[in-house]
Amino acid sequence: MAIQSPSLDLGGGAGVRATPAAQVRGYWQQVGRRLRRDPVTLVCAVVLLLIVASALAAPWLGLADPYKTSMIRRLYPVGSPNHLLGTDELGRDMLSRLIHGGRLSLFMGVTPVVCALLIGGLLGITAGFMGGRVNMLIMRIMDVFYAFPSVLLAISLSGAMGAGAENTLLSLTLVFIPPICRVSESVTTQVRGFDFVEAARASGAGTLAIVRVHVLGNVLGPILVYATSLISVAIILAAGLSFLGLGVKPPEPEWGLMLNTLRQAIYVNPLLAALPGVMIFLTSICFNLMSDGLRAAMDVKA
Amino acid sequence: MLLYALRRLIYLIPVAFGVSLLVFALVHLAPGDPISAIVPSDAPKELVDKLKEYYGFDKPLPVQYGRWLLVTLSGDFGTSIGTGRPVLQEVGSAFGNTIILAIGACLVAFSLAIVLGTAAAYAKSRIVDRLVTSIALVGVSVPHFWLAIVLVIVFSVELGWLPPMGLGPENATGWRLDWPHIKHMILPTIALSVIPLGVMTRTVRSTVKEILSMEFVTALHAKGMNDRQILLHVLKNAAPTCLAVMGLQAGNLIGGSILIETVFAWPGTGFLLNNAIFRRDLPILQGTTLVLAFFFMMLNLTVDVIQTFVDPRIKRG
Numbered sequence: 001m002a003i004q005s006p007s008l009d010l011g012g013g014a015g016v017r018a019t020p021a022a023q024v025r026g027y028w029q030q031v032g033r034r035l036r037r038d039p040v041t042l043v044c045a046v047v048l049l050l051i052v053a054s055a056l057a058a059p060w061l062g063l064a065d066p067y068k069t070s071m072i073r074r075l076y077p078v079g080s081p082n083h084l085l086g087t088d089e090l091g092r093d094m095l096s097r098l099i100h101g102g103r104l105s106l107f108m109g110v111t112p113v114v115c116a117l118l119i120g121g122l123l124g125i126t127a128g129f130m131g132g133r134v135n136m137l138i139m140r141i142m143d144v145f146y147a148f149p150s151v152l153l154a155i156s157l158s159g160a161m162g163a164g165a166e167n168t169l170l171s172l173t174l175v176f177i178p179p180i181c182r183v184s185e186s187v188t189t190q191v192r193g194f195d196f197v198e199a200a201r202a203s204g205a206g207t208l209a210i211v212r213v214h215v216l217g218n219v220l221g222p223i224l225v226y227a228t229s230l231i232s233v234a235i236i237l238a239a240g241l242s243f244l245g246l247g248v249k250p251p252e253p254e255w256g257l258m259l260n261t262l263r264q265a266i267y268v269n270p271l272l273a274a275l276p277g278v279m280i281f282l283t284s285i286c287f288n289l290m291s292d293g294l295r296a297a298m299d300v301k302a
Numbered sequence: 303m304l305l306y307a308l309r310r311l312i313y314l315i316p317v318a319f320g321v322s323l324l325v326f327a328l329v330h331l332a333p334g335d336p337i338s339a340i341v342p343s344d345a346p347k348e349l350v351d352k353l354k355e356y357y358g359f360d361k362p363l364p365v366q367y368g369r370w371l372l373v374t375l376s377g378d379f380g381t382s383i384g385t386g387r388p389v390l391q392e393v394g395s396a397f398g399n400t401i402i403l404a405i406g407a408c409l410v411a412f413s414l415a416i417v418l419g420t421a422a423a424y425a426k427s428r429i430v431d432r433l434v435t436s437i438a439l440v441g442v443s444v445p446h447f448w449l450a451i452v453l454v455i456v457f458s459v460e461l462g463w464l465p466p467m468g469l470g471p472e473n474a475t476g477w478r479l480d481w482p483h484i485k486h487m488i489l490p491t492i493a494l495s496v497i498p499l500g501v502m503t504r505t506v507r508s509t510v511k512e513i514l515s516m517e518f519v520t521a522l523h524a525k526g527m528n529d530r531q532i533l534l535h536v537l538k539n540a541a542p543t544c545l546a547v548m549g550l551q552a553g554n555l556i557g558g559s560i561l562i563e564t565v566f567a568w569p570g571t572g573f574l575l576n577n578a579i580f581r582r583d584l585p586i587l588q589g590t591t592l593v594l595a596f597f598f599m600m601l602n603l604t605v606d607v608i609q610t611f612v613d614p615r616i617k618r619g
Contacts (some may be wrong), residue, residue, distance in 0.1 A: 062601075144320030147599045148591075149557025152575075156591045159579035160328040236445045240561050243447055244576060259448060270455040277448025285443040 041293030149262025419506025442499020
């Protein structure tokens with residue numbers, strides 16, 4: 001769950017592929033070809049696609065009502081007739097809740113990273129490209145957030161703001177802005193030093209054109225790869241907040257929250273109590289492997 | 303060396319200032335009035351006003367911040383709304399328990415990671431490398447609070463070998479180094495060590511691999527040095543990078559043990575923080591966050607200085 005410190009190799013520009021703008025399309029085609037030949041990444045993509053698709057289509061899959069409680073059908077074991085994965089502590093169908101749970105769990109994991117990517121990326125690229133005082137200001141503010149262990153920051157913010165999905169999204173976004181900003185800043189600083197940026201400026205290109213064509217074209221890859229590596233952390237962290245009772249509120253189906261409420265059942269039906277965690281684990285491992293595959297395919301060293 | 307440490311320390315002052323601002327803001331992020339947490343909603347208005355005045359919540363925010371900062375700097379972190387005891391006392395005793403757990407987890411995670419990571423980097427066979435990489439992948443992907451529950455299910459519920467919760471036997475007041483206490487530590491330590499184990503194994507493996515491909519290693523081989531002597535050289539060169547990541551991981555363990563402490567009811571800072579959040583005990587929330595952030599900053603500084611001691615090339619401005 002700990003966010004790995006962004007340590008891009010600055011020596012010799014090994015962290016960034018310096019691609020002249022004209023070759024960019026060829027590069028992305030190459031990335032696509034490499035990805036298609038990577039069996040591990042493909043399998044993970046299929047598994048994730050299945051989880052996402054079933055979560056999105058959950059209301060139309062003919063599953064039991066995930067909110068319908070039943071006092072007499074509580075804690076049915078896995079493999080019961082009509083309840084393939086059993087029922088939870090309030091008699092709700094587990095299979096249905098696990099599939100429905102994917103909606104919130106995935107949403108709560110992916111959204112903060114996307115928001116942080118937009119905000120942190122913008123800040124980092126600005127800091128890297130402008131340099132000087134602007135850089136100082138932005139990066140020193142980020143240093144303040146870096147003074148907190150990431151989990152502590154997320155929990156303290158959520159704890160102060162109170163439980164609820166919106167507050168979790170907000171606090172997780174705040175947690176992920178600084179690392180993304182730091183990576184964006186360091187790759188942008190690196191790209192800015194390349195000769196082709198100097199050449200573009202000498203040939204009369206405006207600042208906006210340089211940023212759009214030369215800088216963005218070269219920094220987006222590494223930033224994107226780094227951001228995808230944060231998704232698995234975000235999913236675990238979001239589930240963790242719900243597990244503590246700081247995230248999604250009951251009775252919504254969400255994996256972290258289900259893990260929390262099923263804790264009382266570990267003496268009665270241990271297998272059942274462990275199920276929601278299996279979903280978190282599976283999703284997180286797939287996102288990690290996808291991110292590794294993407295990194296290899298995009299030839300980004302980070 | 304000492305001068306460098308001092309420079310880094312001075313650089314931390316503005317950061318620490320920002321940290322204090324953020325921690326102060328925590329209270330005002332909270333919905334409603336900070337006072338509403340301690341008085342019933344039907345309390346007479348005079349009482350609420352009196353309490354507001356007592357805690358200083360009636361002043362404008364910058365004044366409140368200034369006062370809070372001065373009082374905090376003098377070592378007074380306020381009193382817990384829940385227990386009425388001084389915050390510093392509460393945080394202090396909990397902090398010790400967290401440190402014990404964190405040290406255990408660090409020892410397990412780092413020693414295993416160094417062995418596994420080095421073995422994978424040296425491995426000629428792909429199986430060893432694959433195995434180690436898989437272990438590392440599981441370490442960084444597993445939701446550790448779920449692993450904690452699984453450990454309890456297997457070792458406490460099913461096998462009955464180890465206790466499922468608590469610091470030690472019943473009525474134990476503090477931690478002591480004896481078998482019953484260590485027995486209580488085993489499961490939380492394992493659960494806490496998986497993330498740093500995963501992260502460190504990856505770091506050690508990639509760092510050692512990179513160093514092994516450097517020319518000086520070939521030169522050492524050519525000189526006729528044996529493998530064990532070369533390993534020493536390699537590890538010495540891998541140390542700075544690994545140390546930096548270790549420092550971060552150790553800090554994250556201390557700040558991140560809240561989920562594990564909650565599962566095992568381990569009376570550390572995380573457990574304290576969790577209780578404070580649900581009792582709306584804002585002074586404790588503030589105090590714990592501040593102490594942990596301060597510790598994290600100092601830890602990072604120490605690692606930074608040790609790093610330059612090991613490898614003087616990497617001094618930062």
